């Protein structure tokens with residue numbers, strides 16, 4: 147979309163907070179009614195905005211709510227893992243309308259790009275998506291057209307955005323997977339409309355996305371929010387990088403599985419089985435998840451102390467463990483929050499694996515709108 151900065155601000159306000167009356171949008175953005183009318187007219191004419199007249203509403207009046215028409219445009223989002231890709235199609239409102247999952251046969255760049263194009267083509271929809279977002283773990287950001295380094299794919303300096311555009315004929319944008327998910331949470335998730343917040347993901351790895359004053363923190367070289375190996379307790383378990391008692395060693399699902407297998411002498415125990423044992427009161431499993439909860443509370447308190455967020459959102463594949471370790475989490479959050487502050491509001495956003503791909507689609511949407 148080709149939007150002026152002022153029209154973009156109006157559109158995003160309605161996308162994230164709408165429906166809103168013209169009068170309310172004008173108030174929020176400090177615009178005069180005549181300027182707002184001028185800004186919304188072309189968006190209404192092109193069908194990106196629609197009026198929602200109530201029983202007494204008269205079209206064109208300042209009190210009639212405006213909203214974004216979600217079906218007006220679609221986006222594709224692709225999340226790459228080392229063994230498969232997940233692709234979704236979303237509407238302009240970030241709602242998933244179709245999804246596809248394809249295995250990757252090896253990591254050779256040309257074949258992965260071919261798979262991405264195949265997945266995008268398989269997503270059903272009336273019109274092609276306006277843009278494609280691709281997300282993956284590691285140091286990559288929207289400002290880059292290339293993947294600098296992807297340890298899990300074994301890639302260095304791969305110009306993925308250009309290759310995806312060549313293969314699909316669509317604008318393509320790359321983003322780190324946690325940051326892409328943060329973008330979705332910022333506009334359409336548990337922190338929708340909040341200006342300053344953090345997202346913490348727990349699962350195979352630990353991730354942290356940070357939004358300050360409505361801007362997604364990218365960091366130098368596409369690296370920010372690296373909470374994975376924060377020191378928690380130097381008497382704790384050891385992570386695969388050799389740190390004693392780091393965040394990963396306490397919290398990542400593979401670490402919990404490893405600790406539980408050793409402590410319970412059950413070499414084939416899964417993460418979910420360990421979680422179930424804790425839920426049913428097994429004292430050994432309980433202790434492992436309580437320690438994970440303490441680590442998580444300490445991490446969230448540390449982030450809150452640093453950035454002063456309105457809310458911290460927890461998500462990721464293993465976020466359902468929060469209910470099992472909630473008491474320990476709350477205790478540590480209270481203990482490590484700065485004594486002059488109240489503990490931050492924490493929201494748990496339930497997770498499905500397609501959320502990663504949805505995040506990539508929201509990055510494509512933001513790219514299309516020209517939002518940083």
Ligand SMILES: [Zn+2]
Pocket residue numbers: 374375385386387388389392393394395
């Ligand atoms: Zn570590």
